[in-house]
Amino acid sequence: MKISLNLNGEQVYADVEADSLLLDTLRDQLGLTGTKEGCGVGVCGACSVLVGGNPVSSCLYLAAMADGADVWTVEGLTASDPDLADAFVECEGMQCGICTPGQVVAAAALRRHHPGASPEEIRRWMSGNLCRCTGYGTIIEAVERYVGRD
Amino acid sequence: MAVTTGAGRLDGRDKATGATRYVADLVLPGVLHVAVVRSPLPHAEIGAVDGTAAAAAPGVVGVFTAADIGSPHFGRRVMDAPVLAVDRVRYVGEPVAAVVADTRRHAERAAALVEVEYRELPVVASAAEATAAAAPDVHDAPWDYPGAVVKQGDGPNLQSVVRHGDEDATAAALASAPVVVDAVYTTPAGHQGYLEPQGCVARVGPDGLVEVWINNKSPYRLVGQLAASLGLEPDRIVVHPVPIGGDFGGKGSPMAAPLCVSLSRLTGRPCRLVLRYSEDLSSTNPRHPTTMRVRLGADRDGRLLALRFDSLADGGAYAAFKPIASVNLHGMVEAGSPYRLPHRYIESRIAYTTTVPKGHARAPGAPQATFAVESAMDELAARLGMDPVELRRRNVLVDGDPNPDGVVWAEARGRQVLDAAVTALRPRAVPAGWRHGWGISLYDRATAPGQTSLRLRDDPDRPGVVAEVPIPETGTGNHTVVREGLARLLGLDRDLVRVVHVPTSDLPGDAGVGGSRVTASLSEAVERAAAAWAARTDREPVMVTLDAGGDSTRVTSFSAQIAQVAVDPETGQVRVLEVISALDVAEVVNPAAHRMQIDGGTAMGFGFAVLEDLRIEDGQVWAGNLGDFRMPTAHDLPQLTTVLVPGGKGVGALNVKQIGELTNVPTAAAIANAVAAATGARVRSVPVTAEAVLSAMEVAG
Numbered sequence: 042m043k044i045s046l047n048l049n050g051e052q053v054y055a056d057v058e059a060d061s062l063l064l065d066t067l068r069d070q071l072g073l074t075g076t077k078e079g080c081g082v083g084v085c086g087a088c089s090v091l092v093g094g095n096p097v098s099s100c101l102y103l104a105a106m107a108d109g110a111d112v113w114t115v116e117g118l119t120a121s122d123p124d125l126a127d128a129f130v131e132c133e134g135m136q137c138g139i140c141t142p143g144q145v146v147a148a149a150a151l152r153r154h155h156p157g158a159s160p161e162e163i164r165r166w167m168s169g170n171l172c173r174c175t176g177y178g179t180i181i182e183a184v185e186r187y188v189g190r191d
Numbered sequence: 192m193a194v195t196t197g198a199g200r201l202d203g204r205d206k207a208t209g210a211t212r213y214v215a216d217l218v219l220p221g222v223l224h225v226a227v228v229r230s231p232l233p234h235a236e237i238g239a240v241d242g243t244a245a246a247a248a249p250g251v252v253g254v255f256t257a258a259d260i261g262s263p264h265f266g267r268r269v270m271d272a273p274v275l276a277v278d279r280v281r282y283v284g285e286p287v288a289a290v291v292a293d294t295r296r297h298a299e300r301a302a303a304l305v306e307v308e309y310r311e312l313p314v315v316a317s318a319a320e321a322t323a324a325a326a327p328d329v330h331d332a333p334w335d336y337p338g339a340v341v342k343q344g345d346g347p348n349l350q351s352v353v354r355h356g357d358e359d360a361t362a363a364a365l366a367s368a369p370v371v372v373d374a375v376y377t378t379p380a381g382h383q384g385y386l387e388p389q390g391c392v393a394r395v396g397p398d399g400l401v402e403v404w405i406n407n408k409s410p411y412r413l414v415g416q417l418a419a420s421l422g423l424e425p426d427r428i429v430v431h432p433v434p435i436g437g438d439f440g441g442k443g444s445p446m447a448a449p450l451c452v453s454l455s456r457l458t459g460r461p462c463r464l465v466l467r468y469s470e471d472l473s474s475t476n477p478r479h480p481t482t483m484r485v486r487l488g489a490d491r492d493g494r495l496l497a498l499r500f501d502s503l504a505d506g507g508a509y510a511a512f513k514p515i516a517s518v519n520l521h522g523m524v525e526a527g528s529p530y531r532l533p534h535r536y537i538e539s540r541i542a543y544t545t546t547v548p549k550g551h552a553r554a555p556g557a558p559q560a561t562f563a564v565e566s567a568m569d570e571l572a573a574r575l576g577m578d579p580v581e582l583r584r585r586n587v588l589v590d591g592d593p594n595p596d597g598v599v600w601a602e603a604r605g606r607q608v609l610d611a612a613v614t615a616l617r618p619r620a621v622p623a624g625w626r627h628g629w630g631i632s633l634y635d636r637a638t639a640p641g642q643t644s645l646r647l648r649d650d651p652d653r654p655g656v657v658a659e660v661p662i663p664e665t666g667t668g669n670h671t672v673v674r675e676g677l678a679r680l681l682g683l684d685r686d687l688v689r690v691v692h693v694p695t696s697d698l699p700g701d702a703g704v705g706g707s708r709v710t711a712s713l714s715e716a717v718e719r720a721a722a723a724w725a726a727r728t729d730r731e732p733v734m735v736t737l738d739a740g741g742d743s744t745r746v747t748s749f750s751a752q753i754a755q756v757a758v759d760p761e762t763g764q765v766r767v768l769e770v771i772s773a774l775d776v777a778e779v780v781n782p783a784a785h786r787m788q789i790d791g792g793t794a795m796g797f798g799f800a801v802l803e804d805l806r807i808e809d810g811q812v813w814a815g816n817l818g819d820f821r822m823p824t825a826h827d828l829p830q831l832t833t834v835l836v837p838g839g840k841g842v843g844a845l846n847v848k849q850i851g852e853l854t855n856v857p858t859a860a861a862i863a864n865a866v867a868a869a870t871g872a873r874v875r876s877v878p879v880t881a882e883a884v885l886s887a888m889e890v891a892g
Contacts, residue, residue, distance in 0.1 A: 074216035075209020079386040080817035115209035129207040133783035137666025138206030139387040139436030168826035173384045176790025177825040
């Protein structure tokens with residue numbers, strides 16, 4: 042079936058099967074490989090994207106369900122808001138980087154939904170995104186910096 | 192403290208914007224996708240394999256078994272792992288056949304259509320079963336595999352045995368010791384927990400040139416392993432540079448490379464296999480589950496007299512995933528190393544079982560051995576009526592002391608880190624009715640440079656230098672270390688130092704990421720390269736090579752951790768409130784990366800201590816997805832407090848000590864010791880769950 046997405050602010054079309062995942066559609070058909078497949082079962086958060094402004098695990102989200110929706114990936118979010126990537130770069134909120142796109146998308150969603158989030162709320166919100174490298178300290182600081190910005 | 196601030200990461204922006212291309216992100220023209228048909232049984236003979244329906248499925252190019260690819264085996268030392276199973280499967284998840292198709296979806300759908308007949312064989316589910324008299328053989332003649340270290344008659348199902356030290360003298364010292372602790376400790380299988388699954392793309396050209404893109408951290412070693420496995424000339428194999436999405440010890444084996452190369456040879460097209468995470472959990476190379484008996488003797492003043500350490504680890508179906516010459520785990524053979532021990536005897540056995548093969552995980556063997564020995568130290572302190580910190584202070588190496596292997600370190604700063612950890616401790620309040628306790632644990636680990644190479648050339652695009660490195664960036668910041676070192680030594684702005692990871696054909700060699708040697712190796716290579724660069728009389732590139740072992744002094748670092756816990760005596764629930772890490776450091780090249788190695792290591796140690804378990808039962812990994820494995824989230828972690836004890840004497844021009852494997856090792860014993868301090872109950876297994884604490888409390892009365 043044909044679907045249309047408003048992807049990172051641009052209208053795009055994709056030809057998908059009924060059970061195609063949004064993750065595979067973004068990566069394989071639309072060439073946006075910033076979104077990563079980690080656990081594949083919605084646990085690790087590496088595949089996070091925004092659909093209709095809400096963070097979803099694109100490994101569990103059917104492409105067909107996103108038909109007609111606004112979809113934002115790490116590429117679009119960081120291109121449209123330089124502060125987002127800057128916060129992670131300045132705080133060095135990454136090591137291997139495989140979870141980083143998901144962390145960045147989660148940070149964008151947090152600022153959208155809870156602009157004045159407390160440190161405790163930030164930790165809770167970000168606990169949907171696993172990281173094995175960093176111990177989370179620099180990631181949380183990056184998110185605090187980003188959320189604290191106007 | 193001598194710290195360079197603001198080094199920054201050279202890979203930060205690409206990673207934050209999703210621009211970094213990992214192996215799963217590469218698209219090669221004409222690439223075919225591989226799906227693996229895996230064994231559903233822990234041990235069976237393979238009968239007929241019927242790929243007819245799969246071959247007829249949409250998009251399928253071919254269905255292949257061991258018969259098609261010539262039954263090659265591979266290994267890092269012992270070449271006992273079949274690329275596809277030959278006649279017999281030895282673990283749930285073992286590759287039996289491969290389906291190659293135009294898309295991943297087509298390959299995976301067709302793989303489900305392959306019919307395999309099995310005749311079940313007896314399951315050998317644990318190392319204890321494997322080494323019992325009359326145990327079924329996992330391999331008919333394991334001593335015949337190339338690289339095998341066991342001999343016929345060594346005992347049933349052994350991958351390796353290391354006997355280290357003087358057994359008789361240790362036994363005599365224990366027999367006459369006034370106080371002896373004798374206890375058994377166990378640890379489970381654990382996945383390294385990298386979030387990027389193992390993956391590979393291979394292309395065999397019409398001229399026979401083999402090109403490989405893979406998340407493997409030892410690409411030069413991989414060239415040799417592939418050549419040995421597939422009968423290729425090493426100079427006809429190129430491993431291309433790819434960043435790695437997390438390693439923690441798990442990304443050093445050939446994994447899918449021999450299969451993808453074999454399939455590309457057969458199909459004439461590039462072949463790609465990226466594992467699904469559930470496959471990665473059940474069929475790669477997790478940490479060895481281990482049972483350890485510790486006998487630790489002391490006099491009544493708390494002076495250690497002797498340690499006997501016997502470990503039995505479950506090596507799984509194949510020994511292929513262990514790289515060191517002994518085919519054992521160095522952490523086992525270093526049990527008790529922070530201390531003056533007049534007598535030490537270690538026997539470390541690793542057994543074949545019909546479970547997923549085991550490999551290296553961050554400080555291989557050391558989290559297990561340190562959990563056992565550092566728990567035993569507290570049990571000894573209790574027997575002596577002595578403060579556990581004082582017991583360690585009395586016995587830890589000081590400058591000039593030989594360690595149990597006779598090594599005299601350039602400096603031994605164990606007391607300093609013990610004192611720093613204790614000084615940082617501020618007891619915290621616990622909920623009403625809960626009990627509070629804290630525990631300590633100690634570890635030391637050497638910093639030793641290894642083989643590497645580095646080339647400097649003029650940057651054609653700007654007035655700077657290009658540094659070609661042989662080693663992948665696994666996330667630790669090793670490329671940033673090269674940039675920072677060269678900028679400093681050449682007096683260049685760091686933006687004028689461009690670090691490029693080059694294919695294996697472009698530099699002579701490297702030992703790969705591991706052994707906490709990378710910053711030290713690169714530090715020495717950078718020092719030599721900068722000197723050669725400054726001395727050059729023309730514009731030719733400068734290349735330096737560093738041999739294994741290097742020429743540095745004997746450097747070690749001590750790490751002391753204190754865990755503070757609250758325990759609910761009604762349920763056994765443990766809340767870890769804080770982990771303090773006091774660390775022996777020299778210079779810190781990049782403070783943020785250094786901190787992440789510390790915090791990330793502690794988080795991993797915390798996961799090992801209280802959460803994670805692959806749960807291998809009856810030959811099957813029961814943690815079917817990453818949620819079942821329970822890695823810590825940001826919200827799970829306790830307060831992580833770090834105290835750097837600066838001023839250490841390190842390695843190379845950058846004066847560095849390793850950090851990456853200092854903090855994941857001592858955590859479990861610190862937490863178990865804290866639980867014992869809070870409740871009087873001794874948990875001798877990890878993870879330290881509420882159930883384990885409650886039953887230990889019942890034992891303790």
